Amino acid sequence: MAKSTADDEELRRACESAIEGKENIVLSIRVAESRGIWDKSSKVGRHMAKPRVLALSTSSKGQTTEALLRVLKHSTGGVLEPAKLYKLKHLTKIEVMNNDPSGCTFMLGFYNLRSQSVVPPQWTMRNIDDRNRLLLSILNVCKDVIGRLPKVIGIDVVEMALWAKENTPTVTQITTHRSLPDGPIPATVTENDLKVNVEKELVSQVEEEDIEALLGTGSDVMGIGEAEAFSERMKRELLALEAANVHAILESEILIEEVLQGLEAATYCVEDMEEWLGIFNVKLRHMREDIASIETRNNKLEMQSVNNKALIEELDKLLECLRVPTEYAASLTGGSFDEANMLQNIEACEWLTNVLRGLEVPNLDPSYANMRAVKEKKTELEKLKSTFVQRATEFLKNYFSSLVDFMISDKSYFSQRGQLKRPDHADLRYKCRTYARLLQHLKSLDKNCLAPLRKAYCSSLNLLLRREACEFANELRASTKASKSPAVWLEGSTGSNQNVNSSDTSTVSEAYAKMLTIFIPLLVDESSFFAHFMCFEVPALVPPGGVSNGSKSRSYGDDNDDDDLGIVDIDDDGRSSAELEALNASLEELLDGIQEDFYAVVDWAYKMDPLRCISMHGITKKYLSGQKDDAAGFVRLLLDDLESRISMQFNRFVDEACHQIERNDRNVRQTGVLSYIPRFATLATRMEQYIQGQSRDLVDQSYSKFVSIMFVTLEKIAQSDPKNADVVLLENYAAFQNSLYDLANVVPTLAKFYHQASEAYEQACTRYISAIIYYQFERLFAFNQKIEDLLYTIPLEEIPFQLGLSKMDLRKILRSSLYSVDKSITTMYKKLQKQLTSDELLPSLWDKCKKEFLDKYESFVQLVAKIYPNESILSVSEMKGYFT
Structure with a gap:
C-alpha cells in the first residue's frame, strides 16, 4: 500500500508556510476537487478534477478555539497558496457519494454558503484509508472543539470506528524541525499532533466489545457468515x-382494572372539593364587593374635602388679586413723579401690570373670567391704568422739554469764541435713566403711549443737537488757520514751473476729521440710548461700555452702560422689521437738520483747498466702514450723504480743471510742451500725498478724466497744425512720460496712461522720422518702392526692362540723390534741430532717424545688387561714415 500523503511532513510544512504559521495544522492531505458527477464508467462527466490540498487546522483566539478547513492550490511556481476557507462550525453533513464505486468521493455540506444553487465541490481521495483518515479527523475535531457532530451519510459509523482502531499509529512521537531565527531546532510532535484521536472514539470500548462478542457469537455459534442473513434473523x-x-x-389486565378503580374514586373526591371551592369563591366575591363600596364612599369623602380646601385657597387668591392696596391706589391716581417717589411708583406699576396680566384668560381660569366681581374689578383697574398712563405721559413730555430748555439757556454747554466745547450729555442721560423703568412699565400697560413720548423726546433733543453742531462747526472754521488755495490748477496761463499751492492746508481736513470724531460717536450713542430708553425691541447699537468704530474718544464716560436702564438686549430673532422701521423714522426726526452743519464744513474745506476733498473722502469712508449695517441708520445715511457731497465737490473741481485744459485748443498755434502737461504732474503728486493709504477710487477716476481730456486736447492742437503735428505730439507725449515716470511706478492707473503715452510717442516718432527722410531722399526710396511693388507680379530679371526702371534711370536716381549725400544728411539734422523745441529729444530722435535711414538704404543696396549686379553704388559702410 502506498504511503498516505497525510504523513508527508514536507506537505505539512508547505501548508504552514502558506498560512504563515498563524494556525495549528492538524492534518494535511492531497485530494482532487471536482463539481461533476460520476457516470457508469467512473469518469468525471462535466468538469475535470483539480489537484488540491486539504488542511485541517485550529486557531486560538483568547480562550476560544476555532476549527478551520483550508483548501490550498498550487501556484504557477508550484508553491502552495490559500484558495478557500471553511469554518467547521458551519459543517452540517458529510455525504459519501454512492455514484462513485470506489467510495473515495465525498461532499461536505456547509449551511452558510452564499449560493445554495451552486453544486458544492466533491472531494476524491486516493484510497479508502485516506478518506477514512480525513473524515475521522474532521469528526474528532468537531467533537472536541465544537461539541457536536455533523450528519454522516453513506458510511457506517461502526465501520469507521473499527477502521480507526485497526489503523491507530504506533508511533506516538516524531521529531520535526522548525525554522527559528537562531536555526532549526527539534520539536516534539505527540500523538495529538497526528490528529488521529483513538481515545475519544465514536463507539465506546464496552460497546465495541459487545458488538465484537455479538458478531463472534453470530459467526461461530449461530453459523451466520453474512451481514444480510444476520440482519434478517x-x-x-x-x-x-x-x-x-x-x-x-x-x-396484567387485573392490575390495570384496580388502578382504574382507584382513579375513579380520586375523581369523585376532586369533584366534591371543586363544589366546596365554588361556594367559598361566591362568598369571597360578595366580600370584595362590600369592601370596594366602602372604599368608594371613603374616596369620595376625601376628594370632597380636598376640593373644598383647594376651592377656599383659590378664592383667597382671587380675592387677593381683586383687592387694591391703598398705597398703590394713591400712587397711581395722584402720586408725585419726583425722583424720591419713583421707587413707589415703580412698585405700583409692577403690581398693576401683574394684576392685569393675572386677570387675562390664559393666566386665569375661563370660568372666573365671566364672574361679575372679576369684570367689575377689571373695569376699575383699566381706569387706574388709563389715569396713570395719562399722568405719566404728560409729566415726561414736560420733563424732556424742561431738561433741554435748561441746557440751551446755559451758554457754557456750547462752543464759544476761542474755545471748542465737546458736547457732554452725561447729566442729561443720568436724569433720563431715572425714568427708564417707568417707560418700560408704560409700554407694558399701553404701547400706544410711547409714540407721543418718543416724538416729544426727539423734538426736544433735536434742538439741543443742532445747536451744539452749529456752534461747534462755526467755531471750528473760525479757529482753523489756513490760507485759501487758488482754484485754478491747470490753466495754460500759469507758468509750468510755478508752485500753485505752496501753503499747507492740512488743518482743513484735520478740522473735518475733528468734526466727525466728536459728533459721529455722539450721534451713534444717542441713537443707541434712544432705542433702549424708548423701549424699541432692537439689539444694542453700541456694545455696553464700548465705543463705536471709527471714534477716537467717548463724548462721556461710562454713561452708555445699558445695564443702568434695566434693559436686556433681545436676540436677532426677536427683532421685527416694523420695530426697526419705526426706530429709523424716530431717529430721522431726532437728528434731522444736523447734516447742514456737516455740509457747511465740507463746503468751507472745498473753498479753502479743493484737493482736501481727497482726504475728507478717505476719512468719511473710514467712518462709514466702521458702522454696522443695522446700527444708527440715520448716522449711516449722514455719512453716505457726506461722501456723496465730497465726491460731488471734487468732481466739480475736476470738471473745472478739465475745462481749463480744453481751453488750450482755442489758441491758433501752440508749439513745444503744453503748459498743462507739467502742471498735471504737480497736481498728481499733490493728490497722491493726500491719499495716504486710503481708498483710491475717487483719485483714479479723476486721473482717467484728466488724462483723457489732456490727450484729446493734445490731438486737437496737433491737428490744427498738420505740418508740425507729429513734432507737437512726440514732444508732449515725451514730456508726459518724463514728468510722471516716478508716479507711474507706484500708481497702476497712471502706469496705464504712461504706457498709452509711450505708444503714441513711438508712433509720432516713426511718422516724423519717415517724413524727414523722405523729404531729402524721396526719389531714391520712391524708386526702391516701385521695384518692390513690381516684384509681386513680374520676375526679377525683367525689372530692368520696365519703364522708368532701366539702368540709365537707376544712374540718374543715384546721381541726384547721393551726389552730395553729406550735405543732405546735414540738412536732415538741421531740420530736425530746428523743428524741435526740446534739446533733450534731439539725440534720441537723431539716433532713430539714422537707424531708420540706414535700414532703408541697406535694403535698397541689396535690391540693386540683385537686379543691377554690375552697377556701382555707395556702400552701407560708406554711408555710415557720412553719418559719423
Missing part, C-alpha cells in the same frame, strides 16, 4: 420480542 427476533411484550401486557 435479528428482525425476526425483534418481532417475536414485541409479540411477547403485548402478551405480557394482556396478562
Whole structure:
C-alpha cells in the first residue's frame, strides 16, 4: 500500500508556510476537487478534477478555539497558496457519494454558503484509508472543539470506528524541525499532533466489545457468515420480542382494572372539593364587593374635602388679586413723579401690570373670567391704568422739554469764541435713566403711549443737537488757520514751473476729521440710548461700555452702560422689521437738520483747498466702514450723504480743471510742451500725498478724466497744425512720460496712461522720422518702392526692362540723390534741430532717424545688387561714415 500523503511532513510544512504559521495544522492531505458527477464508467462527466490540498487546522483566539478547513492550490511556481476557507462550525453533513464505486468521493455540506444553487465541490481521495483518515479527523475535531457532530451519510459509523482502531499509529512521537531565527531546532510532535484521536472514539470500548462478542457469537455459534442473513434473523427476533411484550401486557389486565378503580374514586373526591371551592369563591366575591363600596364612599369623602380646601385657597387668591392696596391706589391716581417717589411708583406699576396680566384668560381660569366681581374689578383697574398712563405721559413730555430748555439757556454747554466745547450729555442721560423703568412699565400697560413720548423726546433733543453742531462747526472754521488755495490748477496761463499751492492746508481736513470724531460717536450713542430708553425691541447699537468704530474718544464716560436702564438686549430673532422701521423714522426726526452743519464744513474745506476733498473722502469712508449695517441708520445715511457731497465737490473741481485744459485748443498755434502737461504732474503728486493709504477710487477716476481730456486736447492742437503735428505730439507725449515716470511706478492707473503715452510717442516718432527722410531722399526710396511693388507680379530679371526702371534711370536716381549725400544728411539734422523745441529729444530722435535711414538704404543696396549686379553704388559702410 502506498504511503498516505497525510504523513508527508514536507506537505505539512508547505501548508504552514502558506498560512504563515498563524494556525495549528492538524492534518494535511492531497485530494482532487471536482463539481461533476460520476457516470457508469467512473469518469468525471462535466468538469475535470483539480489537484488540491486539504488542511485541517485550529486557531486560538483568547480562550476560544476555532476549527478551520483550508483548501490550498498550487501556484504557477508550484508553491502552495490559500484558495478557500471553511469554518467547521458551519459543517452540517458529510455525504459519501454512492455514484462513485470506489467510495473515495465525498461532499461536505456547509449551511452558510452564499449560493445554495451552486453544486458544492466533491472531494476524491486516493484510497479508502485516506478518506477514512480525513473524515475521522474532521469528526474528532468537531467533537472536541465544537461539541457536536455533523450528519454522516453513506458510511457506517461502526465501520469507521473499527477502521480507526485497526489503523491507530504506533508511533506516538516524531521529531520535526522548525525554522527559528537562531536555526532549526527539534520539536516534539505527540500523538495529538497526528490528529488521529483513538481515545475519544465514536463507539465506546464496552460497546465495541459487545458488538465484537455479538458478531463472534453470530459467526461461530449461530453459523451466520453474512451481514444480510444476520440482519434478517435479528428482525425476526425483534418481532417475536414485541409479540411477547403485548402478551405480557394482556396478562396484567387485573392490575390495570384496580388502578382504574382507584382513579375513579380520586375523581369523585376532586369533584366534591371543586363544589366546596365554588361556594367559598361566591362568598369571597360578595366580600370584595362590600369592601370596594366602602372604599368608594371613603374616596369620595376625601376628594370632597380636598376640593373644598383647594376651592377656599383659590378664592383667597382671587380675592387677593381683586383687592387694591391703598398705597398703590394713591400712587397711581395722584402720586408725585419726583425722583424720591419713583421707587413707589415703580412698585405700583409692577403690581398693576401683574394684576392685569393675572386677570387675562390664559393666566386665569375661563370660568372666573365671566364672574361679575372679576369684570367689575377689571373695569376699575383699566381706569387706574388709563389715569396713570395719562399722568405719566404728560409729566415726561414736560420733563424732556424742561431738561433741554435748561441746557440751551446755559451758554457754557456750547462752543464759544476761542474755545471748542465737546458736547457732554452725561447729566442729561443720568436724569433720563431715572425714568427708564417707568417707560418700560408704560409700554407694558399701553404701547400706544410711547409714540407721543418718543416724538416729544426727539423734538426736544433735536434742538439741543443742532445747536451744539452749529456752534461747534462755526467755531471750528473760525479757529482753523489756513490760507485759501487758488482754484485754478491747470490753466495754460500759469507758468509750468510755478508752485500753485505752496501753503499747507492740512488743518482743513484735520478740522473735518475733528468734526466727525466728536459728533459721529455722539450721534451713534444717542441713537443707541434712544432705542433702549424708548423701549424699541432692537439689539444694542453700541456694545455696553464700548465705543463705536471709527471714534477716537467717548463724548462721556461710562454713561452708555445699558445695564443702568434695566434693559436686556433681545436676540436677532426677536427683532421685527416694523420695530426697526419705526426706530429709523424716530431717529430721522431726532437728528434731522444736523447734516447742514456737516455740509457747511465740507463746503468751507472745498473753498479753502479743493484737493482736501481727497482726504475728507478717505476719512468719511473710514467712518462709514466702521458702522454696522443695522446700527444708527440715520448716522449711516449722514455719512453716505457726506461722501456723496465730497465726491460731488471734487468732481466739480475736476470738471473745472478739465475745462481749463480744453481751453488750450482755442489758441491758433501752440508749439513745444503744453503748459498743462507739467502742471498735471504737480497736481498728481499733490493728490497722491493726500491719499495716504486710503481708498483710491475717487483719485483714479479723476486721473482717467484728466488724462483723457489732456490727450484729446493734445490731438486737437496737433491737428490744427498738420505740418508740425507729429513734432507737437512726440514732444508732449515725451514730456508726459518724463514728468510722471516716478508716479507711474507706484500708481497702476497712471502706469496705464504712461504706457498709452509711450505708444503714441513711438508712433509720432516713426511718422516724423519717415517724413524727414523722405523729404531729402524721396526719389531714391520712391524708386526702391516701385521695384518692390513690381516684384509681386513680374520676375526679377525683367525689372530692368520696365519703364522708368532701366539702368540709365537707376544712374540718374543715384546721381541726384547721393551726389552730395553729406550735405543732405546735414540738412536732415538741421531740420530736425530746428523743428524741435526740446534739446533733450534731439539725440534720441537723431539716433532713430539714422537707424531708420540706414535700414532703408541697406535694403535698397541689396535690391540693386540683385537686379543691377554690375552697377556701382555707395556702400552701407560708406554711408555710415557720412553719418559719423
